Amino acid sequence: MGLALLLVIWLITFISTFIFLAKIWWLPTGASAAAAGIDHHFTITFILMGIVFVAAQVFLGLFVWKYREQNSSRKALYTHGNNTMEIAWTVLTAVLFIGLNWASKPLWASERFDPAKSGAVQVEVTGMQFQWYFRYPGPDGKFGATKPELIDPSAGGESAVGLDPADPASKDDVVTGTMYVPVNREVEVILRAHDVIHSFFIPSMRFKQDAVPGLAIHMHFTPIATGDYEIACAELCGLGHYKMHGMLKVVSQKEYDKWLAAREAEKQ
Amino acid sequence: MATGEFAGHIPHAHAAPQSFIRKWVFSLDHKVIGLQYYFLALTAVFVGMFLSLLMRIHLVWPGVSLPLIGDIKPETYLSLLTMHGTIMVFFVLTTAPQGGFGNYFLPIQIGAADMAFPVLNMLSFWVTFVAFLVLIAAFFVAGGAPLHGWTGYPPLSALQSAGPGEGLGADLWVISIALFCIGALMSALNFITTTLDMRAKGMSMMRMPLTCWAWFITAILGLLAFGVLFSAGILLLLDRNAGTSFFVPLVTVNGTMAAHKGGSPLLWQHLFWFFGHPEVYIAILPAMGLCSQLVSVFSRKPIFGYKAMVYAMLSIGILGFMVWGHHMFMSGISPYTAFGMSVMTMAIGVPSAIKTFNWIGTLWGGKIRFTPPMLFAIGFVSLFVTGGISGPFLAQPVLDIPLHETFFVIAHFHLIMGVASIFGIFAATYYWFPKMFGRMMNERMARLHFWFSFVGTYAIFMPMHYTGMAALLRRYSQYTELAYMHSLAPLNKFITYAAFITIAGQFIFLFNLFWSMKRGEKANDNPWEATTLEWTTATPPPHDNFGGLTPVVYNGPYEYSVPGAPQDYLMQTDAATKAVGH
Numbered sequence: 001m002g003l004a005l006l007l008v009i010w011l012i013t014f015i016s017t018f019i020f021l022a023k024i025w026w027l028p029t030g031a032s033a034a035a036a037g038i039d040h041h042f043t044i045t046f047i048l049m050g051i052v053f054v055a056a057q058v059f060l061g062l063f064v065w066k067y068r069e070q071n072s073s074r075k076a077l078y079t080h081g082n083n084t085m086e087i088a089w090t091v092l093t094a095v096l097f098i099g100l101n102w103a104s105k106p107l108w109a110s111e112r113f114d115p116a117k118s119g120a121v122q123v124e125v126t127g128m129q130f131q132w133y134f135r136y137p138g139p140d141g142k143f144g145a146t147k148p149e150l151i152d153p154s155a156g157g158e159s160a161v162g163l164d165p166a167d168p169a170s171k172d173d174v175v176t177g178t179m180y181v182p183v184n185r186e187v188e189v190i191l192r193a194h195d196v197i198h199s200f201f202i203p204s205m206r207f208k209q210d211a212v213p214g215l216a217i218h219m220h221f222t223p224i225a226t227g228d229y230e231i232a233c234a235e236l237c238g239l240g241h242y243k244m245h246g247m248l249k250v251v252s253q254k255e256y257d258k259w260l261a262a263r264e265a266e267k268q
Numbered sequence: 269m270a271t272g273e274f275a276g277h278i279p280h281a282h283a284a285p286q287s288f289i290r291k292w293v294f295s296l297d298h299k300v301i302g303l304q305y306y307f308l309a310l311t312a313v314f315v316g317m318f319l320s321l322l323m324r325i326h327l328v329w330p331g332v333s334l335p336l337i338g339d340i341k342p343e344t345y346l347s348l349l350t351m352h353g354t355i356m357v358f359f360v361l362t363t364a365p366q367g368g369f370g371n372y373f374l375p376i377q378i379g380a381a382d383m384a385f386p387v388l389n390m391l392s393f394w395v396t397f398v399a400f401l402v403l404i405a406a407f408f409v410a411g412g413a414p415l416h417g418w419t420g421y422p423p424l425s426a427l428q429s430a431g432p433g434e435g436l437g438a439d440l441w442v443i444s445i446a447l448f449c450i451g452a453l454m455s456a457l458n459f460i461t462t463t464l465d466m467r468a469k470g471m472s473m474m475r476m477p478l479t480c481w482a483w484f485i486t487a488i489l490g491l492l493a494f495g496v497l498f499s500a501g502i503l504l505l506l507d508r509n510a511g512t513s514f515f516v517p518l519v520t521v522n523g524t525m526a527a528h529k530g531g532s533p534l535l536w537q538h539l540f541w542f543f544g545h546p547e548v549y550i551a552i553l554p555a556m557g558l559c560s561q562l563v564s565v566f567s568r569k570p571i572f573g574y575k576a577m578v579y580a581m582l583s584i585g586i587l588g589f590m591v592w593g594h595h596m597f598m599s600g601i602s603p604y605t606a607f608g609m610s611v612m613t614m615a616i617g618v619p620s621a622i623k624t625f626n627w628i629g630t631l632w633g634g635k636i637r638f639t640p641p642m643l644f645a646i647g648f649v650s651l652f653v654t655g656g657i658s659g660p661f662l663a664q665p666v667l668d669i670p671l672h673e674t675f676f677v678i679a680h681f682h683l684i685m686g687v688a689s690i691f692g693i694f695a696a697t698y699y700w701f702p703k704m705f706g707r708m709m710n711e712r713m714a715r716l717h718f719w720f721s722f723v724g725t726y727a728i729f730m731p732m733h734y735t736g737m738a739a740l741l742r743r744y745s746q747y748t749e750l751a752y753m754h755s756l757a758p759l760n761k762f763i764t765y766a767a768f769i770t771i772a773g774q775f776i777f778l779f780n781l782f783w784s785m786k787r788g789e790k791a792n793d794n795p796w797e798a799t800t801l802e803w804t805t806a807t808p809p810p811h812d813n814f815g816g817l818t819p820v821v822y823n824g825p826y827e828y829s830v831p832g833a834p835q836d837y838l839m840q841t842d843a844a845t846k847a848v849g850h
């Protein structure tokens with residue numbers, strides 16, 4: 001029985017570790033400025049925790065086999081523990097865990113403590129059951145007012161976010177169902193939700209943030225590769241949660257300008 | 269083998285009941301109440317497991333119509349996961365280890381005749397029982413069970429218009445949880461008082477078995493956590509039915525403005541997780557205590573670092589109240605708060621690691637007997653390590669960005685709080701069954717059950733780490749809509765097959781349990797050659813546990829292989845040889 005346990009514990013450990021190491025499944029390909037740093041920290045955490053995982057399982061398997069009861073007259077060790085060892089592994093794990101966390105602080109700070117730089121592309125993202133809407137402030141650089149009583153999701157577009165046509169600043173606002181942004185420019189996202197909590201998740205951008213009714217949450221990210229990236233909702237929002245998705249299109253500055261101008265033209 | 273010295277007769281607080289109703293239904297006897305909790309949890313775990321199987325089937329064969337349920341609509345799937353989570357967390361993981369085994373064995377292990385408040389004990393069970401019925405009723409009302417997940421985040425959980433199941437079903441869900449909190453609070457008071465006031469002569473705190481420490485600390489956590497959840501539940505009920513706006517700001521659902529304004533959805537999350545994180549430890553601490561006990565008993569060795577184990581559990585209890593924000597890194601809380609919570613979360617990994625090292629240290633140099641409870645204790649340690657190791661990923665907010673709300677989280681908490689704790693329940697069942705029913709459970713069936721459960725658990729939850737890294741999101745009723753999820757279908761299928769096999773294996777346990785009650789080999793009073801007080805009394809224990817006597821304790825709980833002792837263990841009541849330590 002001891003040998004069976006050793007074999008099974010070791011097999012599970014080695015096979016699952018191998019699948020991790022072979023990266024058969026891994027984080028989605030990163031396409032934002034922050035992705036490399038986050039992925040690097042993930043890898044460091046993975047290596048350190050992987051060592052702890054393998055070591056603990058290997059010793060567990062080894063000990064249950066080696067110290068199984070046999071017919072010999074060997075007596076079990078009579079010991080109540082060892083304070084030096086207790087102190088040693090307490091300090092070591094404390095240093096490891098808290099050190100690891102401390103190393104991630106600059107990354108977290110750049111993601112969340114620091115606001116978007118001036119000159120960032122502003123996009124207001126609004127979540128509602130079960131659709132994302134994206135609003136651009138237009139040439140005036142100002143978002144027009146919205147009013148909850150004007151919200152009409154069935155009408156889509158501007159009405160879906162409740163844009164108030166009476167506000168001059170709203171005249172040039174563009175509301176779309178697909179998010180366009182220029183590559184290599186910081187994007188400032190202003191997250192809102194109309195009904196319940198949603199979560200704006202772009203796996204390739206390493207971007208996730210809840211959109212909470214009553215709050216306007218300012219976030220930022222910088223896409224560094226052009227392409228189409230799927231947007232998901234990552235907070236349970238009702239029966240259509242699984243199909244609440246959207247598309248982020250990262251294009252060149254030129255294409256972006258052209259696209260925005262065309263939307264403005266459609267509006268007039 | 270009622271060995272040892274006794275301090276004399278103490279009259280029991282209540283006489284042994286004669287009628288069936290007073291003996292088995294409205295019983296004041298902690299042992300009967302323990303069994304009632306246990307069988308409630310057993311019923312609940314099979315219901316919860318069945319729901320999870322339906323979910324797994326729907327995820328890989330979305331078009332298939334299911335028995336009892338029919339076609340699975342997206343809202344049906346969400347109500348399955350809501351009910352699965354609620355049933356498992358409250359009525360299994362909180363109910364069996366603490367209400368079941370804690371009730372049965374805490375008084376006996378500390379040498380008391382009963383819990384401090386037998387009537388309160390009876391009430392706490394029956395309130396919990398009613399809570400379970402109320403929850404199950406949600407399946408059968410108009411609109412069905414709620415779809416807001418076991419965490420019930422408002423506004424989704426606060427607005428009838430937010431989806432099917434958010435009507436009466438959601439009200440029943442909140443009421444059930446509030447009732448459960450009342451039961452848990454009464455029970456917590458009882459456990460704390462019993463531990464502090466009812467210990468036998470010589471049973472100092474530092475001579476208590478680690479199981480008792482675990483139940484004691486769990487009760488303190490329960491006392492502090494369930495009160496908060498209860499209040500939050502009442503506020504949510506008011507938001508839903510009395511027009512208040514604690515949790516709901518001005519919202520517009522599908523073009524209609526709701527009659528709320530000014531509330532904070534994040535307030536619920538704070539209150540919920542102030543309960544919810546300690547709840548994780550409420551579920552796992554009893555299993556930790558039990559596995560410490562079993563690793564020592566079946567290695568025939570004193571536990572490695574008894575004091576370190578006690579201090580580790582105490583620090584887990586204290587730190588457990590300072591980490592709730594790690595569930596909310598992506599919720600919109602201050603990023604500074606998030607980082608602070610993250611540091612505390614990493615810190616709580618330290619006592620958890622200490623416990624693991626001490627379990628492995630106990631095995632080292634032991635003489636291990638592979639009894640069924642020991643197999644599950646070893647399995648527990650392995651699962652605890654695996655589930656624990658993903659903690660430091662999720663505890664770091666930067667890594668939570670890609671991982672939050674993915675299957676990586678599902679893998680993490682199912683391994684460490686779900687299955688590890690359930691392994692504790694299995695281990696406890698195999699270990700204490702002879703004392704509770706006077707017979708041994710069948711060992712061959714138990715071994716088979718162990719291999720199904722151990723390998724099966726890994727087969728189900730290990731792949732979820734992979735799908736989680738690949739950003740597969742939880743609480744999706746189908747993976748058809750987002751292209752990047754399509755490639756994960758084979759892995760999802762594998763998980764479902766593994767679930768089928770693992771669940772099939774659980775029927776071996778169920779059969780063994782009832783078969784052994786009638787047919788199991790007769791057990792003597794101390795079949796495992798263990799030292800703690802429950803093994804000094806008759807089997808099953810008499811109404812007042814020690815037959816009118818109260819034991820006197822001379823030794824610590826884990827005196828195995830004591831040099832110079834006649835046997836390889838010293839009962840806690842053995843006065844002959846003074847053991848060193850403690």
